Amino acid sequence: xxxxxxxxxxxxxxxxxxxxxxxxxxxxxxxxxxxxxxxxxxxxxxxxxxxxxxxxxxxxxxxxxxxxxxxxxxxxxxx
Amino acid sequence: xxxxxxxxxxxxxxxxxxxxxxxxxxxxxxxxxxxxxxxxxxxxxxxxxxxxxxxxxxxxxxxxxxxxxxxxxxxxxxxxxxxxxxxxxxxxxxxxxxxxxxxxxxxxxxxxxxxxxxxxxxxxxxxxxxxxxxxxxxxxxxxxxxxxxxxxxxxxxxxxxxxxxxxxxxxxxxxxxxxxxxxxxxxxxxxx
Numbered sequence: 001x002x003x004x005x006x007x008x009x010x011x012x013x014x015x016x017x018x019x020x021x022x023x024x025x026x027x028x029x030x031x032x033x034x035x036x037x038x039x040x041x042x043x044x045x046x047x048x049x050x051x052x053x054x055x056x057x058x059x060x061x062x063x064x065x066x067x068x069x070x071x072x073x074x075x076x077x078x079x
Numbered sequence: 080x081x082x083x084x085x086x087x088x089x090x091x092x093x094x095x096x097x098x099x100x101x102x103x104x105x106x107x108x109x110x111x112x113x114x115x116x117x118x119x120x121x122x123x124x125x126x127x128x129x130x131x132x133x134x135x136x137x138x139x140x141x142x143x144x145x146x147x148x149x150x151x152x153x154x155x156x157x158x159x160x161x162x163x164x165x166x167x168x169x170x171x172x173x174x175x176x177x178x179x180x181x182x183x184x185x186x187x188x189x190x191x192x193x194x195x196x197x198x199x200x201x202x203x204x205x206x207x208x209x210x211x212x213x214x215x216x217x218x219x220x221x222x223x224x225x226x227x228x229x230x231x232x233x234x235x236x237x238x239x240x241x242x243x244x245x246x247x248x249x250x251x252x253x254x255x256x257x258x259x260x261x262x263x264x265x266x267x268x269x270x271x
Contacts, residue, residue: 009182012182012183012184013182013183015183015184016183016254016255016258017251020229020236020254022235022236043196043199044183044187044199046199046200047187047196047199047200048183048187050200050201050202050203051203052230054203054204054206054211055230056231057208058208058209058211058212059118059119059211059215059230060115060231061114061115062111062114063110063111063114063131064114067114067128067131067132068107068110068111070128070132071107071110071131074132074135074136075103075139076099076100076103076139
């Protein structure tokens with residue numbers, strides 16, 4: 001398993017759970033100390049963060065204004 | 080059976096009515112979030128609107144199955160994802176067998192290959208917003224559901240697992256594979 005020998009490969013492996021805040025504290029510290037020392041990985045983490053923001057913007061489409069009224073009509077009529 | 084306490088009965092009914100009205104208010108407050116997720120689970124705005132309306136009709140009907148004090152958002156999104164699965168998409172399910180050897184740095188490396196990266200924060204702007212929407216549509220449903228719940232719905236892996244009724248390990252592996260597929264699609268666009 002090369003990732004245990006190569007710190008950049010290990011860092012690449014935890015990129016997603018790192019950004020999803022799903023790493024344990026210990027794992028997060030390990031990734032952060034590698035990132036402090038490694039410009040190669042740091043650039044790629046920064047890219048990934050901006051990619052996520054950018055992707056969310058692209059996917060974001062607010063609810064059409066009349067839909068909420070339609071949903072409210074589905075409510076149980078008051079007795 | 081005759082009821083010896085009609086007044087108590089009426090009081091209970093009134094209380095149940097109030098509980099129900101409160102529940103419906105809370106569910107309606109989540110409508111915007113439900114729509115945003117629904118919009119990316121299906122292809123068109125019309126389908127998303129239908130799906131959201133079906134979700135609310137079912138949620139209002141089955142309000143008694145919600146246990147107060149538990150996660151209302153997760154309960155509601157579970158109805159949404161179940162209805163979406165029921166909408167016949169099983170027919171179109173084909174196993175995704177595309178190889179994905181690339182690591183998570185793959186897209187950045189590809190962009191860097193095409194042209195030198197001056198600023199890691201702005202290199203994303205080389206991708207068009209349309210291509211990002213299109214790339215998600217190319218991700219098979221099982222993977223897309225997880226991406227949409229985590230990235231648009233802001234659910235934790237644990238909540239996504241509960242909503243989709245799959246183990247957390249499956250959430251992680253689908254997310255992993257789904258994001259890789261997404262990046263491969265974007266990389267193809269970037270080098271075009």
